[in-house]
Amino acid sequence: MVAVNHNWPTAVYISIVHLPYYTMTQKRAKKIRQSRTLLIVSSVLIVAGACEMLLLARLVARALAARPDNPAIMVLYTVTAPFARPFDFLNATQPPFGAVLEFSTLLVALLLPLLALLIWHYASKHHDDVSTRGNDAWQASATNPSERTST
Secondary structure (H helix, E strand, O other), X not given: OOOOOOOOOHHHHHHHHHHHHHHHHHHHXXXXXXXXXXXXXXXXXHHHHHHHHHXXXXXXXXXXXXXXXXXXXXXXXXXXXXXXXXXXXXXXXXOOOOXXXXXXXXXXXXXXXXXXXXXXXHHHHHHHHHHHHHHHHHHHHHHXXXXXXXX
């Protein structure tokens, strides 16, 4: 800590004394924001990858005419049905059994990675905006603590 020298301007004295505290808090807050964003993005990508894997397994099973009475295939169709159901109108002219290329499953399998990419892009951009705003506020508070704003 710097001893009080009454000849120094107040802003210089306050910034020298309190700057390490603000810098450490700023770095800690940035790490917390980065870890939260990383957790959210990682979770979204893992869930999207798992759903994509199941959808591709359904697509291959339907294309190879897997027996729907097989318990494993039955579970696969049951789990992936909610994803393909909104686009079932694309499969209206195809037979219910046999080797079929399900266009609804193919469409969802193509759209899911795009959706995950959009979420990842938004989370990254939002994280950068929050970090920049936080840095500006902390830099302002380091020069004049009376104008400190919470972010």
